Amino acid sequence: MDINHLKLIQNYLANANLRLSIAKVDKVSQNWRFFNMRPSYNALYFIREGEGWIKIDDQEYRPSPGQIVLMPAGSLHSISVVGDNTYRKFWCHFTAKVDTLNLFQLIHLPHVLDVPDESYMEQLFKELIDAYRSSAWTAPLQRNEILMRLVRHYLDIVPDRQISLSMLPDMQKLNTVFQYIEEHINDNVSVEQLAGLIHYNPNYFIRFFKSKMKMTPVQYIIKVRIEKTKGLLMTTDLTLEEIGRRVGMEVHYLCRVFKQFTNMSPGEFRSQIMSNR
Incomplete structure (x- = not known):
């Protein structure tokens, strides 16, 4: 990666403000389908079982168990089941802002990745879900701390050659x-x-x-x-x-x-x- 681009990306990450909206684990129903949404939040799906179909802008995917999916805020999303064996997934919605801009509109990253250490990724999601459900007065800090670790772990497994500045x-x-x-x-x-x-x-x-x-x-x-x-x-x-x-x-x-x-x-x-x- 060009050294100036690297410095700019590092600057974005240093100034990124992450906020969790929701975190859950579930098995989707046969009615799980949405088309042409353009949400203001980012979504991370960690697929554990089943099959389905996801389209992000003009790219179509069929993520499989053991893969994680990043659906950036502002992109066009469509999702659907493809059979009886529906997804069981850990998932969260969150915002990631650099000033007023969405982090993942500034940085281009792969939408679907294989997860090398599935148990650790699942552990992070479980911690995030527990923090999301917690009523402790320090829970908001805990949620954002775990979210930072989760997003960092996702970034750590992205191959360097697949990280670039946005082409928009x-x-x-x-x-x-x-x-x-x-x-x-x-x-x-x-x-x-x-x-x-x-x-x-x-x-x-x-x-x-x-x-x-x-x-x-x-x-x-x-x-x-x-x-x-x-x-x-x-x-x-x-x-x-x-x-x-x-x-x-x-x-x-x-x-x-x-x-x-x-x-x-x-x-x-x-x-x-x-x-x-």
Whole structure:
């Protein structure tokens, strides 16, 4: 994988926000069929028994026992039984957002995978289902922690050659812009430069970007710089002057904007992190 693409994908994963909607295990009925749905959630199916038919966008599959299926949010889904031997499956619905975008629209991954360690995958789903059913006051944290482990395990079994940035035209344009910002975060990046990357008029580019991200390009650049500042404060002993140079912000402006985002100064943020170690 290209090193710049790898860095961009790692950045998406670092900023992904996962939230569980539902987790269950069941054997589907003969009436299990839905066509041309475009849900706002992602679905993971871990097939344990039976047979069925699944279509994701224009690709058709017949997943078999021991395989896991990822159905990304925003894609067109159709599912159906194909005989009397219906699926028994562990499954969950969840959202995975990077800012306002769906993670699996930014990253292209295989929809169906063989699971090398079926017992471990089943264990993760059972833990997730137990946490979903739990009424403990800490259950929401437990659900998301297990969901993170489950999604990470799915990603771990994806062959590197099958991981790529999205081929959807709008996502490709955004990936180009995100990658440029990532590589030039310490430079004075202008809207005109970003618009030129995808051959858009600057005014049209601002409208396009805001329609996808719910923020302007300038607001997004500032957000990326603040997130990088937080990472450097947590993981290094660099001075604010050096951090400012690395993220392309003067120290006085960095401190002011950082406090707007976090309600604390960079020094207070670093002290809090150190006290919690």
